[in-house]
Amino acid sequence: MSAATAESKTSYILDKLQSLSGVIPIGAYLLDHLWSNSYALVSIEKYNQVSGDLQTVPWRIALEAAVLWIPILFHSLYGFYIWSKGKSNALSHPWMSNWMYLLQRWTGLIAFVFIGWHLYTERFGGHGVTRYAGVAEDMANPLYVAAYIIGVVACSFHLGNGLWNFACKWGIAITPKAQRAAGWFGALVGVSCTLAGIVIVLGFHYAWFPLGGYVQ
Amino acid sequence: MAEKTFIVRIKRQQRADESVRWEEYELRYRPHMNVIICLRDIAERPFTRGGVESTPVSYDANCLEEVCGACAMLINGTARQACTALVDDLEKPIRLEPLTKFPLIRDLVVDRSKMFEDLKRTHCWIPIDGTYNIGEGPRMAPAVQEKGYPLARCITCGNCLEVCPKVNSNDSFVGAAIVSQVRLFNMHPTGAMHSAERLDALMGPGGIAECDNAQNCVKACPKGIPLTESLAAVNGQVLVHAVKSWLRGE
Amino acid sequence: MTVPKIIVVGGGLAGLMATIRVAESGVPVDLFSIVPVKRSHSVCAQGGINAAKNLKGEGDSTWKHFDDTIYGGDFLANQPLVKGMCDAAPAIIDLLDRMGVMFNRTPEGLLDFRRFGGTLFHRTAFAGATTGQQLLYALDEQVRRFESEDKVRKFEGWTFLSVVLDDGGVCRGICVMDLKTMEIRTFPCDAAIFCTGGIGAVFGRSTNSVVCTGSAQSALFQQGVYYANGEFIQVHPTAIPGEDKCRLMSESARGEGGRVWVPKQAGDTRRGKDIPESERFYFLEEWYPKYGNLVPRDVATRAIHKIVFELKMGLVGEPAVYLDVTHIPREVLDRKLEGILEIYEKFVGVDPHVEPMKVFPAMHYTMGGLWVDNEHQATNVPGIYAAGECDYQYHGANRLGANSLVSCIYGGMLAGPAAVEYSRGLESGCESVPAAIFERERVRQQDISDALLNQHKGTENPITIWREMGDIMTENVTVIRYNANLEKTLVKLDELSERFTRINLQDRTQWANQTLSFVRELGNMLILARVITLGALARNETRGAHYKPEFPERDDANWLKTTKASYNGGEIILNYEPVDTSLLPLRERKYTAKS
Structure with a gap:
C-alpha cells in the first residue's frame, strides 16, 4: 500500500474531528457556560439578564444545533464507537495514565447522560426559557444537587484530561516534559471547572451570592 | 538440608483451538536464575509438581540478552522479556502466560508477524539507489543521531502492543513500535524525502489516529524508547501533512 | 534456462546482504530463516565494524587494516580475500550509512571511530554499543523493501535439514522443516547460499544466541561440503x-x-x-x-x-x-x-x-567453518555457497574485534552475485530436475523425524546430552588444549553419540514441537564437535586461538596450512591445503613490544 486511499482517510478525519470537537466547540462552550452561570453567584437579576440575553440570540435553534447539539452528538456517538474498539486493561496494567484512559471513557458516558438530562430539564422542559427561580426550585432537591455535582465533575474531568490528550494527539506537546506540562494544564482546567461548577450548584441550592458583594 | 525450591505456573495450550491447562512445576533454586533457565529446567525434566509427565514447554528465545526481542511473554501478568526476568526479583509462584494480542501458536509461542507486516505497510526503510559504491551517506548532526539511535533500538518484541488498550481483535492499530519507527525514518535526511508515503500509511485504518493516549506503551518498553514522544511527534507530522495535502488538493 | 532461482538460508547480516545483492540483480530470492530475520544473532554484535577510513589523521590505510587482520589471525588466513575485504570496508561503511544506520557522529556530522583490539588505529565505526543490531536492522529494512516489491519471499520459522543433491552431486534445492506445522518440504533452487552463523551451542554456554547450533553446517558437511579450520575457536576475554x-x-x-x-x-x-x-x-x-x-x-x-x-x-x-x-x-x-x-x-x-x-x-566465535574457495564463497559442492561466520575465510587463527561484521557483509556481497552467475551458467535449471530427486530427499528426512518421534523406549534426555557435550568441549577444546584431554573428549563424544541413539523425545506432537527440532540439531552438533576436536588434536602447534602448552610455538614448517575435514560414510577425514600467503611475508606474532 503506497498511500491511503480517500476512503481510508475517512476514519482519520473523523477521529481528528472527534478529538477537535471536544475542545472546540464543546470544551469552549463548557467554559462559557460555567462563565455565564457564574452570574448566578452575583445576583438573581444579573443571572436573569444574562440568561435572557442568551435566550434571545438570533437564529437560536440553528446556532444551538451547529455549536452544541450536533458536535455533542457526534463527539459522544463517535466517542462510544472509539470506546467500543478499545479494550481497557487498567486492572492488569494499573498505571495512572491507563486509569485516566478508562476514566475518560466512563466520564464521557456520564457526561453524555448528564447533558442529555440537563438539556431535557433545563432547555426543552422550560421551552427554552430559564429563570433563576426555576433553577433554584430544581436545585432545592438534594438529588438534583448530587446529580449536578456528578455531572459537573465528569464533564470537568473529561475536558481537563481531554485537553491533555488533545495536546499529545495533535503533536502540540511532544517531549515528556511538554506532555507533563500539558497534563498539569489539563488538571488545572479540570479542577477549576469542577470547583466553579460545584460552587454554582451550591449557590442555587443555598440562594448564595458570594460574588454579589460589589453589586451594590 | 532441604533444597530451596520455588513454583512456576505455566499456561499451556497445545494449539490455539485446543483447551487451556495450567501446569505447576517445582524447580530447584540457584542464584542468578532467569525465566529462560526455568523453562530449560522443565525441558530437562518435564514432570509437573504432581509428578505427571508432560512435554517441554514451547517458547521463543534467541539472544538471551534483550536485543533480539524473541522471548516476550506475560510474567506474573507483566509483558516483558523472559531473559531479563530474574527469579530473585519475581513474586512466587511465578506465572507464565503467552502474550494475548497475537495469534497463539503453542504454549508461550505467539505469531508476531503482524508487526513485520506493518513495518512493510508503513515503508520503514531508507530507499537507497543500490548497493554500489556511490559515496558517503548524508551528514548528520550528532544531536539527530542521539535522538534517532534510541528509536533504532526497538527490538519488535511486541510488549507495547500487548499493553495497549487499542491493540486488540476489534482494532487494527499498528501500535507504538511501528509509529516510532516511522518517526525514525522521517528523521533521517534521506528518509525524510519519502516521509509522505509513511505518513499517508499512518493516516489509513489502524493508523496514528487510533492512539488514545493511554501511554502504557512507554512503560512496557524494555528498551526505554520514548514511545509517547514518538506518538506525539508523528501525530503532529501526520496532521501537518494532512492539512498541507488538503490545501494543495492532493 | 529461464530466470534463475536462488535460495538463501539464514537471515543474519551475511544472509540479508546476499539476498539484497541477488534481488538487486533482478533475480528472485527465497530467504529461509529459523527465526524472524530481525531476531538473528547479528544483533548481539556490540562494538562496531572496522573500516580504514582514516578520518582521525592517524595515517590509517586499508593495507594496515589488512596487515592487522592477517597478523592478528597468525597468518592462517588466505591473504587475497582478506585484502579484498579490507579494501571494500570503507565503501561498506558508506553503504550502511546510506541505509540509515545511526552511527555515532563527530561534531562535524561525520562518522566517529573508536579503537578496538589488535590495532593501534581508531578504525571502528559504531552505533552506540549495539552496532550489530543497527546493521542488521538496516539490511532487514532493505530486504523488507524488496519483499514489498515481490522480489524476495521470506520463510521465517523454517529450519534447514539438508540440500537436495541430484545424481551428479549438484545442489538442486533444499529440504526444510516448518517449525509450526513440523511439515518437511523441499524447495528447488539453482544455487543455495548458506549464512547460518555460529556454532556456540556446541560449547553449551557461549556468547552466541540459541539458534547458533552449527546444525546446518554439520548437515552440509555430512552431505559432502568440506569443513575447514574447525579447531579455531575464539574465546572472548x-x-x-x-x-x-x-x-x-x-x-x-x-x-x-x-x-x-x-x-x-x-x-x-x-x-x-x-x-x-x-x-x-x-x-x-x-x-x-x-x-x-x-x-x-x-x-x-x-x-x-x-x-x-x-x-x-x-x-x-x-x-x-x-x-x-x-x-x-x-x-x-x-x-x-x-x-x-x-x-x-x-x-x-x-x-x-x-x-x-x-x-x-567465554566461547564467542568460530574462525573455522564451511570451506569456500578464494574468490566466490563457493563450497566444493556445485551450487552451494556460504558466507558469514559459517564460512572459514577472513580470520585465520584468530579474529580481530569488529572484523566479523565487515566479513559477514563482504561475504554476502560476494556470494550473492556469484550464485547468480553460477546459476545463469547452468545448462539446465532446477525445474528440469525430476520430482523423484526431491521426493527422495524429503522422504529421507521424514524418516529421520519419524524414527525420533516413534522411539518410545528412549531414556536419554536431549538437554542432558547437550549440557554434557558443552561442558567437555568448553573444558578441553577452548582456551588451553592438551592432546590427552582432546582424546578424552573424543571418547566422551562417542559415548554421547551412542546415548543419542536412545534419546527420549518427550514431546511426540506434530505441532510446534521444539524438542524435535532441537534433537535433530543436537545430532548434528555431536558430529561438528568431533570435527572441531579432531582438528585440534591433529594440529600440534600453537597458532592464534589454538594454544597447546605442549607445542607452544607456531610451526610454519608443518602447520601453515588449512585443515579441511571431509565426511565419508560416517568417517571424518582431515586433509590439508596450503594457505595463500602471497601478499604479506610471515613474521612472528608478538604484542609485547613497547610502543
Whole structure:
C-alpha cells in the first residue's frame, strides 16, 4: 500500500474531528457556560439578564444545533464507537495514565447522560426559557444537587484530561516534559471547572451570592 | 538440608483451538536464575509438581540478552522479556502466560508477524539507489543521531502492543513500535524525502489516529524508547501533512 | 534456462546482504530463516565494524587494516580475500550509512571511530554499543523493501535439514522443516547460499544466541561440503558468566578506555571499588605495554586464564577478573556504551558506572567453518555457497574485534552475485530436475523425524546430552588444549553419540514441537564437535586461538596450512591445503613490544 486511499482517510478525519470537537466547540462552550452561570453567584437579576440575553440570540435553534447539539452528538456517538474498539486493561496494567484512559471513557458516558438530562430539564422542559427561580426550585432537591455535582465533575474531568490528550494527539506537546506540562494544564482546567461548577450548584441550592458583594 | 525450591505456573495450550491447562512445576533454586533457565529446567525434566509427565514447554528465545526481542511473554501478568526476568526479583509462584494480542501458536509461542507486516505497510526503510559504491551517506548532526539511535533500538518484541488498550481483535492499530519507527525514518535526511508515503500509511485504518493516549506503551518498553514522544511527534507530522495535502488538493 | 532461482538460508547480516545483492540483480530470492530475520544473532554484535577510513589523521590505510587482520589471525588466513575485504570496508561503511544506520557522529556530522583490539588505529565505526543490531536492522529494512516489491519471499520459522543433491552431486534445492506445522518440504533452487552463523551451542554456554547450533553446517558437511579450520575457536576475554548463556561485554568497553585488573593481593575480599589504585594489578597493561588492554582476544583470554588458574589471583569466590569503566565520565559511557552497561546492570544487578564489572572468558566465535574457495564463497559442492561466520575465510587463527561484521557483509556481497552467475551458467535449471530427486530427499528426512518421534523406549534426555557435550568441549577444546584431554573428549563424544541413539523425545506432537527440532540439531552438533576436536588434536602447534602448552610455538614448517575435514560414510577425514600467503611475508606474532 503506497498511500491511503480517500476512503481510508475517512476514519482519520473523523477521529481528528472527534478529538477537535471536544475542545472546540464543546470544551469552549463548557467554559462559557460555567462563565455565564457564574452570574448566578452575583445576583438573581444579573443571572436573569444574562440568561435572557442568551435566550434571545438570533437564529437560536440553528446556532444551538451547529455549536452544541450536533458536535455533542457526534463527539459522544463517535466517542462510544472509539470506546467500543478499545479494550481497557487498567486492572492488569494499573498505571495512572491507563486509569485516566478508562476514566475518560466512563466520564464521557456520564457526561453524555448528564447533558442529555440537563438539556431535557433545563432547555426543552422550560421551552427554552430559564429563570433563576426555576433553577433554584430544581436545585432545592438534594438529588438534583448530587446529580449536578456528578455531572459537573465528569464533564470537568473529561475536558481537563481531554485537553491533555488533545495536546499529545495533535503533536502540540511532544517531549515528556511538554506532555507533563500539558497534563498539569489539563488538571488545572479540570479542577477549576469542577470547583466553579460545584460552587454554582451550591449557590442555587443555598440562594448564595458570594460574588454579589460589589453589586451594590 | 532441604533444597530451596520455588513454583512456576505455566499456561499451556497445545494449539490455539485446543483447551487451556495450567501446569505447576517445582524447580530447584540457584542464584542468578532467569525465566529462560526455568523453562530449560522443565525441558530437562518435564514432570509437573504432581509428578505427571508432560512435554517441554514451547517458547521463543534467541539472544538471551534483550536485543533480539524473541522471548516476550506475560510474567506474573507483566509483558516483558523472559531473559531479563530474574527469579530473585519475581513474586512466587511465578506465572507464565503467552502474550494475548497475537495469534497463539503453542504454549508461550505467539505469531508476531503482524508487526513485520506493518513495518512493510508503513515503508520503514531508507530507499537507497543500490548497493554500489556511490559515496558517503548524508551528514548528520550528532544531536539527530542521539535522538534517532534510541528509536533504532526497538527490538519488535511486541510488549507495547500487548499493553495497549487499542491493540486488540476489534482494532487494527499498528501500535507504538511501528509509529516510532516511522518517526525514525522521517528523521533521517534521506528518509525524510519519502516521509509522505509513511505518513499517508499512518493516516489509513489502524493508523496514528487510533492512539488514545493511554501511554502504557512507554512503560512496557524494555528498551526505554520514548514511545509517547514518538506518538506525539508523528501525530503532529501526520496532521501537518494532512492539512498541507488538503490545501494543495492532493 | 529461464530466470534463475536462488535460495538463501539464514537471515543474519551475511544472509540479508546476499539476498539484497541477488534481488538487486533482478533475480528472485527465497530467504529461509529459523527465526524472524530481525531476531538473528547479528544483533548481539556490540562494538562496531572496522573500516580504514582514516578520518582521525592517524595515517590509517586499508593495507594496515589488512596487515592487522592477517597478523592478528597468525597468518592462517588466505591473504587475497582478506585484502579484498579490507579494501571494500570503507565503501561498506558508506553503504550502511546510506541505509540509515545511526552511527555515532563527530561534531562535524561525520562518522566517529573508536579503537578496538589488535590495532593501534581508531578504525571502528559504531552505533552506540549495539552496532550489530543497527546493521542488521538496516539490511532487514532493505530486504523488507524488496519483499514489498515481490522480489524476495521470506520463510521465517523454517529450519534447514539438508540440500537436495541430484545424481551428479549438484545442489538442486533444499529440504526444510516448518517449525509450526513440523511439515518437511523441499524447495528447488539453482544455487543455495548458506549464512547460518555460529556454532556456540556446541560449547553449551557461549556468547552466541540459541539458534547458533552449527546444525546446518554439520548437515552440509555430512552431505559432502568440506569443513575447514574447525579447531579455531575464539574465546572472548570479557563475558558475564551465566547459566543460560555468557553475555558478552564488548571489547568497546576497553576501546573507550576500560581497564582490566585484579587485586595485587590474592584473596583480597574488599569490594572492587574499595581497593585503592596502588593495590590493583593491571596485568594486560603491564604485560603488553604497546597494546595494553587492547591486545587481541586470544592474548587477553590466555592472560586472564593465567591470572585465574596459574597465578591464583582471580577474584574471591568465582573465576573472574575486573573490567573497570568507572573512571570514564558518565556522559561518555551513556553516549557510547549504554547498551552493554545496561545489559550488565540488568543481569547482574550491579551498576557498572560505580562498580567494576566481573568478567571471565567465554566461547564467542568460530574462525573455522564451511570451506569456500578464494574468490566466490563457493563450497566444493556445485551450487552451494556460504558466507558469514559459517564460512572459514577472513580470520585465520584468530579474529580481530569488529572484523566479523565487515566479513559477514563482504561475504554476502560476494556470494550473492556469484550464485547468480553460477546459476545463469547452468545448462539446465532446477525445474528440469525430476520430482523423484526431491521426493527422495524429503522422504529421507521424514524418516529421520519419524524414527525420533516413534522411539518410545528412549531414556536419554536431549538437554542432558547437550549440557554434557558443552561442558567437555568448553573444558578441553577452548582456551588451553592438551592432546590427552582432546582424546578424552573424543571418547566422551562417542559415548554421547551412542546415548543419542536412545534419546527420549518427550514431546511426540506434530505441532510446534521444539524438542524435535532441537534433537535433530543436537545430532548434528555431536558430529561438528568431533570435527572441531579432531582438528585440534591433529594440529600440534600453537597458532592464534589454538594454544597447546605442549607445542607452544607456531610451526610454519608443518602447520601453515588449512585443515579441511571431509565426511565419508560416517568417517571424518582431515586433509590439508596450503594457505595463500602471497601478499604479506610471515613474521612472528608478538604484542609485547613497547610502543
